[in-house]
Amino acid sequence: MSETTVIIGGGQAGAQTVMSLRREGFEGKIVLIADEPELPYQRPPLSKAYLAGEMAKDRLFIKPAAFYDKLDAELLLGVAVESIDTQKQQLTLKDGSTQSYDQLVFATGGRVRRLTCSGADHPAVHYLRTLGDVEAMQARFSAGTRLAVVGGGYIGLETAAIAAKHGLQVTVLEAQATPLVRVACPEVGQFFQSIHQQAGVSIHCDTLLESIEDEGEGVAALITNTGERILAELVVVGIGLLPNVELAASAGIACDNGITVDEHCRTSVANIYAAGDCTNHPNPIYQRRMRLESVHNAIEQGKTVAANICGKNTPYAQVPWFWSDQYDVKLQTVGINMGYDQTVIRGQPDSRSFAVFYLQAGRLLAVDAINRPAEFVVAKKIITQGLAVSVDRLQDETINAKELVEA
Amino acid sequence: MIKVTYIEDNGTSRDIDVEEGTNLMDAAVDNLVPGIDGDCGGVSACATCHVHVDAAWQDKLEPMNETEDSMLDLTDSRDDSSRLACQITATAALDGLVLRTPTGQH
Known part of the structure; x- marks a missing residue:
């Protein structure tokens, strides 16, 4: 009898698992279930060329629809998974339908950390993770618009760079003494601060957002702990990612800052794997566990999961790498x-x-x-x-x- | 439209019609050419679209920049004919171009 592998999540890791399963010789049924309505797409351009309208939507898709047909992979898009019965090896979807699996792969990624301050629900406030997020803010993304970026990490700085290039008036609020402080040394943070300042971006370090007030006509006022009041037609918040673990946790799968997997990307429950931003995995080169938010990790873990489903017994052992383009x-x-x-x-x-x-x-x-x-x-x-x-x-x-x- | 021929390491050859202005990694992905992944989306950050350019065509390409040159060092089978397909843009002068995908990239 033919086996079925079900993949939950339509990002880079999910798409890669589909491709690699066929490349590794998996002959069973492949079903990819994603809550977003789009074909799997690349996220890196969202905070860069795509946001500014420099890139056609078709170019975002990792592969065209015909590719999945050719691989005989079924994509169930725009539908979320409600629950998992790991005994029966069966999923229940939000639309009430069920789907059985022999192997299940979590490629559920993450979701943005949201502001909790008063006024955080102001209509000018946007986040940047999904295609839908970008499309929701594109109408406001035009020359002359005042943009306030909350968070001087990579997403915030990339957004600031593409906005400055397109003539928006950009202010960045960063809680620490320099941008990128969680990921880089002060010299690198200072370097990025200086290139943004040279491009006309105003970067406010050691500054916390305390609340957001409505100025009327769609304008938000960002009130800071330093007593500033920054006006903006568009606010983009980039303050981190939370791994999507709730579905796994509710099915009894071990989670700890991500879905806990072993060196073969196996979770604590038999026949269930995980790949990409959602995993907390061991890295043999650094000899410790980590959770990464990166395209490379998503792709390589997708390959590892596929190989292991096909019985290859392949450990994950990669040196992580990342890139960022600004100016x-x-x-x-x-x-x-x-x-x-x-x-x-x-x-x-x-x-x-x-x-x-x-x-x-x-x-x-x-x-x-x-x-x-x-x-x-x-x-x-x-x-x-x-x-x-x-x-x-x-x-x-x-x-x-x-x-x-x-x- | 120009014609570009992609030849796999096993000899399978595909002629693809490519719109001028499109890079040859995107063209390969859109047409399901095996061996060209383009993991980074075409910003010469990953070296997964390595191709060997047939000798007759090498002089007709724009010279490579330092990033492309360095990234090619990450590949196993770099030689004088190596380029990243994402850094080659289809132009009328390249009509008939022949690219070969390397053995390790499948």
């Missing part, structure tokens, strides 16, 4: 810098081309490469293979980046 600056990050005790800067931030190496007890943990693709590539190799580095050589620009791998 003429391409940031490529490889590795996780958590726990670093030393940074080495190669090149000059003023030149808009430099790399920060994060080390712990002399071992390379991560690199932020800013318009430095060669450093990104060599660092990926060093971290993946656990190779040695020397601080003197990392700093020495007379040594070609490719030669930074110790002989």
